[in-house]
Amino acid sequence: MTYALQWLLSLIFIIQMYVAMLVVGVLYFPYALIKRDGALAACHAYCAWVLFSLRILTGMKTEVRGTPPTHPVLIAAKHQSFLDILMIFNAVPRGRFIMKKELTYAPILGWFGLRIGCIPVDRGKRGAAITKMKADVKSGLLHPGQLIIYSQGTRVAPGVKAPYKAGTAALYLQMGQDCVPVATNVGVLWPKRGIMRKRGTAVVEFLPTIEPGLKGAAFMERLEREVETASDALMAEAGFKFPT
Template sequence: MAILGILFLPWALFSARGARAACKTYCVWVRFTARVLCGLRTELRGEVPTGEVLIAAKHQSFLDIILIFSVVPAGKFIMKRELMYAPVIGQYALKIGCVPVERGKRGQAIAKMLRDVEQGAAEPGQLIIYPQGSRIAPGVRAPFKVGAALLYEQTGQTCVPAATNVGLFWPRKGILRKPGLAVVEFLPPIAPGLDRETFLKRLEQEVETASNALMLEAGFDVEKDLA
């Protein structure tokens, strides 16, 4: 990451396109080396979102970030403000349009982002949020927070849910990587217009059901293995 960050820096300093190219190159490199060195294959399923949409994704490890960003045209993440100060990651994240938010001030950050897009100061793209707010280990139950519903309501955009099983092979903590097939699956879109409660309930049901199915396909039965 550091090497690519330095190599692309002259281009990335003056161009969001350059920063995005650096990030996508890194994603390709990680997917390639994971397969060669660890036997960890990766796959994207479903229709890849394009245009200006909201992607609400299951988050199990750093790998699902890499997989999603590697295929969407102009992905940008809702991220914790502290990540702005992380070496390489923070600087490139800001350049590609990621939205840093402080606890309790998410609405202000999103409103500014929408204004910037409308006024031409920022590029439109695929806004990616993790509804559970953090990496969640496979099989662990955690509520979907209201922030995703507020974002869906505020942007008025179609939401594309995304399920995954990547945590079975690339854990949220530690350096062990296991062989297998790590999948991110884009699910059928949810049209704008649902009320907050209905949207959040539907989002959680669809993402969790699809993620459990992907984990079962990989040999992990949520109900039995955690019983």
């Protein structure tokens, strides 16, 4: 398949992806307004459609490895593009995210995000943001599920190094729950920016559970080592050439 044709199919996919967000949002709005489960159902339906249309239009397959948790747990994930958000959420029954505050103003996405229990964080105010995040998480424990945080705080392109943020350790210590690390290679095929969606297999991998009880520094060292090692292996599997 030529580059031009793959680019065109990628563009068609992106356009219909946003049209689908509008359609699903409108169809599920009454149910979501009445019950939180309605918002969760809407988000799962949207994720399923995007993953299906991605494969049909662009030839990109998606694969979930490991065992997605179904009990209340902290999920600490690698973040490379919008695709890992969809894949992780679609793999768990009651997911909700620590998300940047700006997303709450996005049409449809922002309202449904808040409705499923996502917790907005102002990334520009680090100390105050962590304090507020911990308070919001504490109040949100009334709605048990899988709390998903991106430990580097933003999308990080393949091959780029970025520090892991202290907020993940703060939640791990506060919640006293299992933490499930998640590695990914999705950025190799669905980049942080741009139109092109490449053929291949995008993977998110749920790694072995980190049980509660570690000190904050020991937890962060283990989390970063395991996620980065597994993500590097997945990216190499997808054909990514690391800088030398």
